Amino acid sequence: xxxxxxxxxxxxxxxxxxxxxxxxxxxxxxxxxxxxxxxxxxxxxxxxxxxxxxxxxxxxxxxxxxxxxxxxxxxxxxxxxxxxxxxxxxxxxxxxxxxxxxxxxxxxxxxxxxxxxxxxxxxxxxxxxxxxxxxxxxxxxxxxxxxxxxxxxxxxxxxxxxxxxxxxxxxxxxxxxxxxxxxxxxxxxxxxxxxxxxxxxxxxxxxxxxxxxxxxxxxxxxxxxx
Ligand code: MN
Numbered sequence: 001x002x003x004x005x006x007x008x009x010x011x012x013x014x015x016x017x018x019x020x021x022x023x024x025x026x027x028x029x030x031x032x033x034x035x036x037x038x039x040x041x042x043x044x045x046x047x048x049x050x051x052x053x054x055x056x057x058x059x060x061x062x063x064x065x066x067x068x069x070x071x072x073x074x075x076x077x078x079x080x081x082x083x084x085x086x087x088x089x090x091x092x093x094x095x096x097x098x099x100x101x102x103x104x105x106x107x108x109x110x111x112x113x114x115x116x117x118x119x120x121x122x123x124x125x126x127x128x129x130x131x132x133x134x135x136x137x138x139x140x141x142x143x144x145x146x147x148x149x150x151x152x153x154x155x156x157x158x159x160x161x162x163x164x165x166x167x168x169x170x171x172x173x174x175x176x177x178x179x180x181x182x183x184x185x186x187x188x189x190x191x192x193x194x195x196x197x198x199x200x201x202x203x204x205x206x207x208x209x210x211x212x213x214x215x216x217x218x219x220x221x222x223x224x225x226x
Contacts, residue, residue, distance in 0.1 A: 010055040015139040024191030026053040032197025048173045057135040064224040065133045067207045071111035077198035078156035078213040081106035087189040096179035105215040107136035138221030152216035166199025
């Protein structure tokens with residue numbers, strides 16, 4: 001019994017199934033593609049670092065969402081999303097992929113102007129990254145059907161125009177290393193999602209835009225901004 005109604009369980013659709021994947025926490029890698037690191041003016045040799053979004057920031061599948069408040073520089077970030085099916089701490093890179101349940105195409109929406117301000121003032125990124133509807137994710141594809149994609153084209157298109165065009169093989173820290181690093185910082189648990197970073201070409205979105213992130217073999221997710 002609760003004194004107010006319990007919040008709904010955020011969940012992702014699974015391609016070809018009616019049962020959904022319940023989402024527990026959302027972790028994101030800060031920088032993971034060399035060209036994007038260079039376009040943001042940073043050094044490519046740093047170890048991965050992480051930030052989080054609340055689970056109820058999730059936008060599951062294709063959707064029309066309100067244009068986020070408090071920004072005049074909303075950016076798309078096309079990303080491979082990893083869904084954790086088995087938890088663990090201090091996971092070795094060689095065991096890490098056994099903890100993955102599935103993969104999806106996602107979009108780590110970012111209020112770039114608020115992020116730039118936070119960086120310059122040495123403040124947290126939360127309001128730049130963890131706002132309502134900021135974690136877009138397409139249907140999950142189980143490992144049992146797609147395996148562990150180490151290569152594959154990843155794109156973001158805005159109103160049909162190609163903006164980001166990379167390949168999963170360009171990740172500085174592959175999925176297994178990301179899981180190994182992250183599980184040394186927190187105990188991973190079933191239901192956790194990890195956004196694995198974005199290739200170069202991030203850019204601004206406007207009201208009325210349609211943004212589609214697509215990953216070879218994992219389908220697409222389209223978001224319309226009202
Ligand atoms: Mn990102």
